[in-house]
Amino acid sequence: MNVRKSPCSVPELRSLFLFEKLTEEQLEWLCREGGVESFEAGPVYAEGDPATCFYVLLEGTVVMSRRVGADDVEVSRTAQTGVYAGAFQAYLGDRVPQVYNQSLRTTVPSRFYVLSADRFARMMQDWFPMAVHMLEGLFLGARNTQQAVDRRERLLALGSLSAGLTHELNNPAAAAQRATARLRERVAGMRHKLGALAGDPGRRAAIASLVELQERAVEQAAKAAHATPLGPVETSDREDEVADWLEDRGMAGGWDLAATFVQAGLDTDWLEQVAEATGPAALDGALRWLNYTVETELLMNEIQESTTRISSLVGAARQYSQLDRAPYQVVDVHELLDSTLQMLAGKIGPAVRVVREFDRALPRIPAFPGELNQVWTNLIDNAVSAMDRTGTLTVRTAPDRDHLLVEFRDTGPGVPEEIRERVFEPFFTTKPVGEGTGLGLDISWRIVVNKHHGDLQLESVPGDTRFRVRLPLTAPSSEPETDPVSSAKEEPA
Template sequence: MNDDDHDGGTAGDRLDPARLRELFLFESLTEEQLAEISALGRVQHRPSGSTVYVEGDPAECFFVLLAGSVALTRRVRGADVEVTRSDHRGAYAGATQAYAGDRMEQVYPNTMRALTDVSLFALPAQAFATAIRQWFPMAMHLLDGLFVAMRTNQTVIGERERLLALGSLTAGLTHELNNPAAAAVRATAVLRERISGMRQKLGMVADGRLDGAQLRRLVGLQEAAVQRAAKAPKRSALEASDAEDELTDWLDDHAVPEGWEIAPTLVAGGFDADGLAEVAAAVDAADLMPAVRWLAYTVETELLLGEIEDAVGRISGLVGAAKQYSQLDRAPHQTVDVHELLDATLAIFTGKIPAQVRVERDYDRSLPPVAAYAAELNQVWTNLIDNALGAMASTGFDTSPGVLTVRTGRLDDHLSVEIVDTGPGIPAEVRPRIFEPFFTTKPIGEGTGLGLDISYRIVVKKHGGDIRVESGPGRTTFRVLLPLTAG
């Protein structure tokens, strides 16, 4: 570290080997080792309020506190959070992981600030790493094992987290696909029966008792029935019940048996008493029953076709959402519309969103596309939405339904995505730790503690953005910030 780095700190003399031995870190070293450390390091003095080093800067020095008091802070969601403070002589910080070499990025993991005038023994990171490797080979083996195990565990559990999320979403998606598929199968089976019935009723109507003019009028009524079914108004349950009673009475008055059975179909197709009067005027009284039933089959056929079309459309939409969510057929890094990614993720979540939760979309459609790793951003939305749903479900919806709000907007030169829930909030004492690997407030077996850690690394490390949280009782907001210009 340069002598004039950070608020004008100055380098002093070497620290006498005898004084070095007074520090617990060096008390077991040989005279030769103490002399070597003394020759490599320098004493630095920093005034109160000065910054010794900054989180994320290249880790150049290993610092040992000689006198005074310091605080270590971490940058979390755009705010500095104090993680520890010490006035203990011999406390150390800085390039503590220099021994790992190029196996990990050598940057300061936190920021050190002087709370009082302080004196520090500064040892160059490379010298510290060399001393650890040469003088403590057994400790190095242990550190290597711990380092590799930690990285391996984090990788394995991270993959497990992704698989668990994918399995949960897949189960929900399968359920959502099964509903319209089953509806289409059912409608197809009923449609086959109705078409068969139409053929029989047509034979009864046209067995020679109708002349050409009557048959043409009946076919015209059939076409009108198709148009009426397509434009049938949506009725409330009470309105539909009243309309069915009216048609049942009309059918009974005109000697059409079992009118109560076909009245619901005719009402759903937009028929009323005036419409049936037109049918009665088009055929003889003896042919009214088969003619009405023929038209009822026509209406039901149209309704079933509409049901099949709707079911197939839902299946197609879900498959499209799954394709958009997975991004399997696209380049990893691309220019994307964030709203398409959010909609795809919400569509995948359809089967997991409780009936008591209302989803609100508040999109700023004027936002431009951004360069991003789309599939990984979808994982971020998945983690945040899943946490929001879990938070709201934890209340049991005792007092009111839950609301999940997905909002986009612009914040300075960043695109902002907010995931807002109406859950109980995150306790203040927990909030500084939520992005730590393996930290979770869920019961054992229900969470790995890597969801937010993975999200943080995707947003901050991979996209150069930021992720922040604001929380209080009844409202928690996770805000993801993505640069509008590619970095």
């Protein structure tokens, strides 16, 4: 970068709106402590570099830009003398990161008044102590307010998730409790029937065969638990067949036994084997004893499924919250998406069809998984609300050059064109009063763009709305921030 220095002119500084109220002594101090530098067309400084200087345009044209993902997006272009940029927050000291918040370049040869960051900070503190205190209060107060609002948004999301998780956990827990109570009754009945069978010396010879049939029934019930469920028509036909067989042999309440036997995958061939082993006189007692055995196995399957479901939900909650994980790590995005969808299953509801179009071959990426889960939560919640809880939600992952793409697509009415530019603004919401804070997309934007150096875009037509999250495959060269949503989307001066 070719930079030429030249003498500073007090009259030229006085002509600038920024300095027009300063005294002669103050203008002379500026000329003595700072200087004039001329730049050829090209970069002056880059976003993220240490903020070492305060720049005031004297002549030329400048362009200010912000990094969005892999692209530099122009946010301002001006030739107005007196506009300033650079280290204008130096007076805040180490309470904020002293880096350039945007990139600055010139399009034509340009001249600047340049003052070092430490001299600018000293000037502000010495000349405008009251103004500095007020600016500190304004800046730091606004940041603290934003952090408090962000925490509130997270708590609201956590409350919603907690309610859904409680509901999801209650169902399998209640099922396990009911099954345990029924299991106790069936075991007691099985002991009674076995005692009756063993009490008759004439039946003792058949007990060995019955025990063998019992083991086979248990094995079949275990297989049935993992087999594809029968359809309603086929189930009804098989129950009719088994019930008719039982009635033909004079057994009362055959329909109740038929439902249990069919659920366990047992048919009339198995019943014939029981009849052959016991004989007509002992058939009723033997079948009722075996029915208790089969019911016991089915109830244990139900308890196992319920407890497995609880364990799965607890695992999803742990994955979602990342309570036992490092804040910054290399992660599988699909694990995060699966845990979020599982956590939100109750809120999504049965009327929304969820389609996963995952490219499982995608590599793991460096990220803040807890915060990405918050992004997924916000985007899924918005999609479900937009569809009025009925429709199709498609979550897709795919490679996108040097980024990983995560897309959330819903079949809702779409986002009107006139408000698409505003959806990422803080406090902007289309939800009824009391149902939305207007911060979900703003927080998501800052997590994806500011925190992960990625990109978040919206595409929408009626029946097809897509939020597209692009995340870099590799870590940024600089250390990531520790708080992804503590700083607002800062605009250059």
